[in-house]
Amino acid sequence: MTATTPAGGTLDMVNRPGPHPLTRRSIVNQPEPANQDDARRVVLVSAGLSQPSSTRLLGDRLAEATVAALADQGVRATVETVELRDHAHAIMDAMLTGFASGDLAHVIEQVTHADALVLVTPLFTTTYSGLFKSFVDILDKDSLVGMPVLLGATGGTPRHSLALEYGLRPLFTYLRADVATTTVFAATDDWAEAGGSAGTLPERVRRAGRELARTVASRDARPSAAAGTAAPFSGTPSFEDMLGGLAG
Amino acid sequence: MQYGIFTVSDVTTDPTTGRTPDDTERVRNILTIAKHADEAGLDVFATGEHHNPPFVASSPTTMLGYLAGVTKNITLSTATTLITTNDPVRIAEEYAMLQVISDGRMDLMLGRGNTGPVYPWFGQDIRQGINLAIENYALVRRLWTEDVVDWQGKFRTPLQGFTSTPRPLDGVPPFVWHGSIRSPEIAEQAAYYGDGFLHNNIFWPMEHTKQMVAFYRQRFEHYGHGRADQAIVGLGGQVFVRKDSQKAWDEFRPYFDNAPVYGHGPSMEDFTRETPLTVGSPQQVIDRYAAFREDVGDYQRQLFLVDHAGLPLKTVLEQIDILAEEIVPVLRAEADKHRPEGVPSNPPSHADLVAKAQAAGEATGLHVVGEDRWTGRRAEDDAETAGVVTR
Numbered sequence: 001m002t003a004t005t006p007a008g009g010t011l012d013m014v015n016r017p018g019p020h021p022l023t024r025r026s027i028v029n030q031p032e033p034a035n036q037d038d039a040r041r042v043v044l045v046s047a048g049l050s051q052p053s054s055t056r057l058l059g060d061r062l063a064e065a066t067v068a069a070l071a072d073q074g075v076r077a078t079v080e081t082v083e084l085r086d087h088a089h090a091i092m093d094a095m096l097t098g099f100a101s102g103d104l105a106h107v108i109e110q111v112t113h114a115d116a117l118v119l120v121t122p123l124f125t126t127t128y129s130g131l132f133k134s135f136v137d138i139l140d141k142d143s144l145v146g147m148p149v150l151l152g153a154t155g156g157t158p159r160h161s162l163a164l165e166y167g168l169r170p171l172f173t174y175l176r177a178d179v180a181t182t183t184v185f186a187a188t189d190d191w192a193e194a195g196g197s198a199g200t201l202p203e204r205v206r207r208a209g210r211e212l213a214r215t216v217a218s219r220d221a222r223p224s225a226a227a228g229t230a231a232p233f234s235g236t237p238s239f240e241d242m243l244g245g246l247a248g
Numbered sequence: 249m250q251y252g253i254f255t256v257s258d259v260t261t262d263p264t265t266g267r268t269p270d271d272t273e274r275v276r277n278i279l280t281i282a283k284h285a286d287e288a289g290l291d292v293f294a295t296g297e298h299h300n301p302p303f304v305a306s307s308p309t310t311m312l313g314y315l316a317g318v319t320k321n322i323t324l325s326t327a328t329t330l331i332t333t334n335d336p337v338r339i340a341e342e343y344a345m346l347q348v349i350s351d352g353r354m355d356l357m358l359g360r361g362n363t364g365p366v367y368p369w370f371g372q373d374i375r376q377g378i379n380l381a382i383e384n385y386a387l388v389r390r391l392w393t394e395d396v397v398d399w400q401g402k403f404r405t406p407l408q409g410f411t412s413t414p415r416p417l418d419g420v421p422p423f424v425w426h427g428s429i430r431s432p433e434i435a436e437q438a439a440y441y442g443d444g445f446l447h448n449n450i451f452w453p454m455e456h457t458k459q460m461v462a463f464y465r466q467r468f469e470h471y472g473h474g475r476a477d478q479a480i481v482g483l484g485g486q487v488f489v490r491k492d493s494q495k496a497w498d499e500f501r502p503y504f505d506n507a508p509v510y511g512h513g514p515s516m517e518d519f520t521r522e523t524p525l526t527v528g529s530p531q532q533v534i535d536r537y538a539a540f541r542e543d544v545g546d547y548q549r550q551l552f553l554v555d556h557a558g559l560p561l562k563t564v565l566e567q568i569d570i571l572a573e574e575i576v577p578v579l580r581a582e583a584d585k586h587r588p589e590g591v592p593s594n595p596p597s598h599a600d601l602v603a604k605a606q607a608a609g610e611a612t613g614l615h616v617v618g619e620d621r622w623t624g625r626r627a628e629d630d631a632e633t634a635g636v637v638t639r
Contacts, residue, residue, distance in 0.1 A: 093513050093514040093518065095513075096512070096514070097451055097513055097514060097519075099451065099452055099453060101518070101522040102522070105453075105455075232463070233435070233459070233460075236433055236463070237433065237436070239382075239439075239440035242378070242379075242382050242433060243383075246379055246383050246401065
């Protein structure tokens with residue numbers, strides 16, 4: 001698990017050299033961070049395929065903006081990163097067999113028990129990548145209900161920026177996630193900070209991070225996945241309730 | 249501890265020869281397989297129920313009724329009978345008939361089915377799957393335990409003064425299991441009634457099975473049927489065995505790679521690691537299956553899928569022989585060795601259920617309804633009336 005402590009809120013990472021934000025790391029191969037007190041767990045899910053990936057870069061910036069905005073409100077947060085590419089074969093196996101196994105099962109636990117999700121995908125032929133959608137498809141349809149979600153996407157030209165609104169947002173609305181109003185699309189030119197009426201990329205990233213942070217800060221920290229498995233079927237209605245429901 | 253086989257009745261092309269049996273051949277092969285399992289000494293044969301190709305087993309009680317006549321010892325069961333889309337009245341009637349014909353050498357396992365269109369084909373709504381299972385089974389039980397039933401529910405035409413016949417053998421209904429992979433509501437249902445719970449985990453990791461069975465056991469105890477470890481549990485399984493492990497892998501791989509459900513997906517290496525599928529020598533199967541009790545507790549029924557994915561009949565019969573001769577005796581001895589005091593070794597047989605009912609003062613012995621209890625008329629009355637009219 002890649003645990004990032006608040007980095008002082010700096011977002012000027014565009015020109016930062018070095019491998020840090022680009023290193024692909026599977027969260028399951030990392031030691032568990034001690035999730036002290038009520039630090040919020042922001043899970044970044046990136047469907048970027050290339051390495052280095054501009055999608056992952058956008059995701060890192062969104063996650064850091066969220067952590068920084070939370071820090072401004074006195075709320076501590078950590079970031080865990082999932083690269084879907086690492087689980088691509090397992091995701092397709094899960095599609096075909098109906099169950100997720102091994103590392104992927106662990107990833108699903110991490111994602112569905114997060115305090116907030118930052119979800120980023122490249123746009124392929126006008127919408128989310130197949131890998132991204134396949135991952136969403138293997139999640140239980142109720143597992144993201146109420147989940148604070150921030151959406152981001154990358155593409156070649158700004159002409160596709162609305163794909164976030166017509167492609168991704170309805171998907172997460174269907175899953176009844178709590179999707180931040182601002183979504184962040186980064187076209188290739190955005191990395192040159194060209195800006196526009198909607199503001200430069202760093203401005204949009206900061207705005208989105210603040211929105212997600214507001215939602216997260218207004219809630220209690222959620223129990224981690226490990227704590228949540230104690231009574232896996234505790235929500236099952238009693239038999240009397242099920243039979244009684246039919247009598248009415 | 250019971251060990252047996254179950255069939256899903258798929259008609260699948262043998263990938264090594266390109267040959268596909270027709271429906272008639274496949275049905276007859278299943279009968280041969282069941283008879284062979286009986287002769288080899290396995291404890292259970294169970295058939296699935298499906299209403300769409302490539303499956304042929306649409307009429308379980310017809311098949312099992314025949315098998316009751318041509319087998320001697322094996323318990324005949326279903327994996328599973330569709331409690332959602334069958335008329336519960338027909339389930340009560342057909343399985344009571346099977347119980348009488350087989351002299352109690354049967355039980356049934358109920359499931360909701362896994363093919364969406366079966367619901368609309370039979371006039372039901374898949375979104376009501378759980379509710380159908382709950383309501384329909386409640387009616388089946390009443391039809392078996394009460395001679396005359398007045399009933400009204402959500403899903404079926406009401407009944408007034410209805411008597412399901414034949415009445416259950418010795419006044420004791422067949423033992424029932426409830427099968428579910430994903431739905432804890434069904435484990436809850438099984439626990440409520442003190443019925444058996446089947447987790448047919450052939451495509452699932454043991455971690456999931458373990459949680460589901462633990463939930464059922466805990467609720468079984470909650471409803472006062474006994475200790476959690478006394479609940480009646482069955483598991484699915486899947487094996488392909490040869491004396492030489494590598495030969496088993498080589499022979500089974502083309503069937504695995506092209507099988508319905510998991511074919512063209514995960515590798516056989518991954519799938520054998522994640523699910524109960526075990527390909528190898530008898531000892532490897534023994535090692536794997538003897539350890540399941542550590543995950544789910546001491547259980548009462550282990551079923552194996554051995555006849556799917558286009559495997560030829562000859563191979564299936566060989567697999568049954570290996571199971572019966574080299575695997576089951578060792579597994580049974582292992583299970584007996586570890587089972588704690590008070591935990592049943594088998595699911596209740598008909599004789600067990602009769603003894604239990606007699607102890608509770610409930611058994612009615614030979615049950616003959618001489619007259620229609622609703623109208624008070626006897627068959628003779630109708631015959632006399634008919635005679636008068638004719639004259």
